[in-house]
Amino acid sequence: MKLALEKFEYIIKKSRRTTISVQITPDQKLLVKAPAYTSIKEVEEFLREKRDWIIKQINRTKVTSQQAAQMGILSDKEIRKLKRDAKKIIPERVEYYAKLSGITYNRIFIRLQKSRWGSCSIEGNLNFNALLALMPLEVLDSVVVHELCHRRHMDHSKAFYDEVLKIFPDYKKWDKWLKQNGAAYQLRVGE
Ligand SMILES: [Zn+2]
Known part of the structure; x- marks a missing residue:
């Protein structure tokens, strides 16, 4: 009706x-x-x-x-470049924060997605959305640190966020940025 x-x-x-x-x-x-x-x-x-x-x-x-x-909607050429850039920069940031925090991980997967920004499997594999490579580096870092910290806490408990903030004190600011602006980046991926 x-x-x-x-x-x-x-x-x-x-x-x-x-x-x-x-x-x-x-x-x-x-x-x-x-x-x-x-x-x-x-x-x-x-x-x-x-x-x-x-x-x-x-x-x-x-x-x-x-x-x-x-x-604007990302062209095929822009998407190819984005995937190349993401495959270079994201593993660098993961490596940097893994060394800094002493957290280990298994493999890194990078995909262009319209839904999630990152995830961490029980096997210790880290997944990231290639779109993060288009955003301010601090946003990428906040997602990297979030997923790495899931290696220690598989939940969103206070202990988890304490760990995140210890490694990346500006986390809340950039997480908010992603919540406010992330959806627009996802719309840039056409059908
Ligand atoms: Zn999480």
Whole structure:
């Protein structure tokens, strides 16, 4: 069902769930998921309560697509260069922080991905997104240190973050940068 509240267009999807939720679709519409018995009045009340959050999310989606449009979709040539650069720089940074912290690792895999920035397997293999090579070096370093520290703590506990901050004190600043700007870089990878 397609409806509108103020200037927002929204779609309701009813199901067997027991709570109402709302999410922003990539084309900046609201998708409301609600229990089968919910009335339109209840949905609109819920959306009014969530108004500030919704506006913030929509603005964020807009900023992300503007940023991506400014930077442009990566051409095949740019992607080949990016992969070459990433395969050189990322292992260098891993090596540097591994020596600094005394943490060991197994193999490094670098891929161009639209989802994750990095991961660490139980075998000690480290995976990184090649897109990191386009960002400020501190952002790459923050992801490298994060994944290396998973060799000591396979969770996101306080002990894990203490370790991260010991090795890379500016971690929070650059992690925030990645959360704010990362999505735009992922949009630069075409279909
Ligand atoms: Zn993690």
